[in-house]
Amino acid sequence: MSTFRMPPEWAPHARTWMAWPGLNPTFADAAELARAREAWAAVAHAVRRHEPVTMVVAPGDAASARALLGPDVDLVEQPLDDAWMRDIGPTFVTDERGRLAAVDWVFNGWGARSWARWERDALVARKVAALADVPVHPSPLVNEGGGIHVDGEGTVLLTETVQLGPERNPGWTRAQAEAEIHAKLGTTKAVWLPRGLTGDHAPDGYGTLGHVDIVASFAAPGVVLAHSQPDPDHPDHAVCRELIALLRAQTDAKGRPLEVIEVKAPTVTRDEHGAWVDYSYINHYLCNGGVVLCAFDDPRDEEAAALFREVFPDREVTLVDAREIFAGGGGIHCITQQQPAAGA
Template identity: 75%
Template sequence: MTYRMPAEWTPHERTWMAWPTHNSTFTNEEELAAAREAWASVARAVRRFEPVTVVVAPGEAASARALLGDGAELLERELDDAWMRDIGPTFVTDEQGGLAAVDWVFNGWGGQDWASWEHDSKIARHVADAAGVPVLSSALVNEGGAIHVDGEGTVLLTDTVQLGSGRNPEWNRQEVEAEIHAKLGTTKAIWLPHGLAGDYGLFGTQGHVDIVAAFARPGTVLVHSQQNPLHPDYERSRLYVNLLRGQTDAQGRPLEVIEVPAPTVLKDEEGDWVDYSYINHYLCNGGVVLCAFDDPHDEVAAQIFRRLFPEREVVLVDAREIFAGGGGIHCITQQQPAV
């Protein structure tokens, strides 16, 4: 059986999310409350366009329902963290239109000291069971935020993730590509050397691609563009743009690269470089849920997305609390394709 991961802009059956719970990321009640409000804001935005199912830890359903309202479905399962893009399955379709779920190995973003994954490593199977679809097991340590596909054979990857020492130290590039292609139905991998500088901090993923670059349609890729030379991502984003402009996709098309300016803010309240990025958006049925940062560039990014997706409504949701935990809107959502 041959499977293929559909592009994110194709129709969805629903969106899956997970509800923040007490852990190393949200260490006190204030942080947890702020995270839950941020997650709920995203869920409510997505729910305007398609069904949403939220996985909640046992005993947390009441807190979820209070903020989510009656619009979201809840599924109680044990959780460690709340990044559904990474702990959930990657849904793929077969030639007959059937659905399956890829279960990558999850080890806490490369076995990071602060992370725990006893429960999260099982979430992909829980979600697949709830969706009523078969599971495709993979031996590759990987997360959903570490891949991005165009639906026509091309996948974006990052050296410091799939080839990182904390994830797949015994795998070489060819072996990684072979497994990715086998599970996603892709035929060409485009590798970026690393992610944004801030993604290598305490709660970083060590280089997820979905904060750096994302396909908007076949042959067109959006790229994070840091405009300020003081930020370490200034040189990184120049590198990404130049690398991708020299690439063709799986169908032989030269890539059109659209630069999306980064927010103007450079550092957070602790003085660390931020990796705020509009690339980490989520496409749902008829909508674009876009990260906002109370920044002058919020509207600049929104206009870019309105031009790219004139048939979709662009909804801005404040993502600063999500980024404080180590990710963005794309990181906390996972699409289940419609079949």
């Protein structure tokens, strides 16, 4: 019997999948939508320099996508509600022979958020799996790709407010959720964080209720990049101190103590409406030979880029303005989903 596991993001990719924004509660008017599409296109172009990109577009939106994406990005049509491919797409896994499969988590609009629609998005994972010509491994767990991060050697990062939250999986115990995650991802050790960033929990914001991929991510086996908020007035200052201390007290599936590299948040702490922002460099994307890193027109952008060049010396680091993506509730990692290379 084959054993499937989720490869780490730094493993070779066959391609990247994305979804094209359309008018919806996240992008509610033409001006917002236009800005979002330009941001999505900038990310697609940055990734395309390193590997193929396929953009899922809703029927009727192909012309707008082609105008901004050009001829180098593949387009496929599929009804959509929103545009966060990390969460609505499948989680690809491989077996010991390098054969691919796709995990199809249950998607319920990030915990049935009041503004979310998900009837169409809940079908996207199977559509992408069919286009990739890989079998589907269905899961009964409500989960999203932004709620997990793996090291490829048995360790997975999770947050209690996501997999254990009543909005997603009422009645599930920690042991049950962990067992399902391990069964689908091939992991053996879960490192649970109690929550995510403050802005991601805003009751009236476009948050996910605590995705881990804005807080912490593996850079290599045993090495975790962690969001740090230096401003003591920001509510995430205390949150980050707690999470970083927790991570430093953990070991991975191989028994190694986790090395934690702190990544300072941008200097901007509030948006134009005065709300706390959760701008984070952790929400980056690794593609073949590259790192696509969130930028915020902030003095710390170049500091973060220099740190990522040290952490990933064999990869080209590209900064892409992510403020419009964050205005919609996510970042660069949230709008991309890797398909591992078969046989890798």
